[in-house]
Amino acid sequence: MLKQKHLLGLEGYPAQDIKTIIDTAFSFREVLDRPIKKVPSLQGKTIVNLFFENSTRTRISFELAQKRLSADTVNFSASTSSLKKGESFKDTAQNIEAMKIDAVVMRHPDPGAPLHLTKHVDAVVINAGDGKHEHPTQAILDMMSLQEVFGKIKGLNVALVGDISHSRVALSNIYGLTALGANVTVCGPPTLIPPHIETLGVKVSHDLDAVFEWADALNILRIQMERMGVGLFPSVREYRNLFGVNTERLDRHGKELIIMHPGPMNRGIEIDSAVADSKQAIILDQVLNGVASRMAILYLLLGGKAEE
Ligand code: CP
Secondary structure (H helix, E strand, O other): OOOOOOEOOOOOOOHHHHHHHHHHHHHHHHHHOOOOOOOOOOOOOEEEEEEOOOOOHHHHHHHHHHHHOOOEEEEEEHHHOHHHHOOOHHHHHHHHHHOOOOEEEEEEOOOOHHHHHHOOOOOEEEEEEEOOOOOHHHHHHHHHHHHHHHOOOOOOEEEEEOOOOOOHHHHHHHHHHHHOOOEEEEEOOHHHOOOOHHHHOOEEEOOHHHHHHHOOEEEEOOOOHHHOOOOOOOOHHHHHHHHOEOHHHHHHHOOOOEEEOOOOOOEOOOEOHHHHOOOOEOHHHHHHHHHHHHHHHHHHHOOOOOOO
């Protein structure tokens, strides 16, 4: 039903297929509101979750999505695998596939690792985040959450705020949002915005107050200390003053901006607790929509039966 066999990223991904995933996700959202939140769509399918990097939301969300669709699920953790004994990535992948699996959901610290995996296995591969490259399922759930609030994506003014350089969420959102006709601005310190990012069809701002005036929604990104080689801003305090989303700043503009964050959050740095827990924040809706979006992606890629 989707044009591509794998979901590796949203760069060049057909807009119509993103819309199909979001529409299907809304149907599954309805399943999640039922007393019995399970459908037989992927009965008999086996999916391996191959996580080489830490995760809370994405991993649990994929596992839940698989269970809600009645698929069989196997979890792999790099820290407890034979990779620790020197086995290569290729051998690990081929051994897992020899066990007759249908799909692999993969998170890896290296950009391109899921693409590399497709060269060694026949199974469907879904990228659950590869280094600083892409996190397509996060962007899809973000777009679904915007559509839930605004009823559309086209024409929305969406600002991605914070550490753009180290963010796979930012890149996948840029590809997805621009494909669906949203206007995108990236906002952060110059040291955290890649040069020439305008070539991707976005505007750049270093003035958060101006972005507040322009935007319908802010997607606030985590400062990724673990991916920074050297200090790229003078101090956390200065970052918070210039780019932190806090109630004083929101009150000053008196605007009902929608607040999003993919998590995990650094409360008190890029976002204040009062904002994260406010009525304007749809952060936990994003988490719920994540399960529905991943159900839709698995269902569409694995050719599930429409018998719910
Ligand atoms: N948003 C996200 O990818 O969170 P995790 O790293 O916890 O999976």
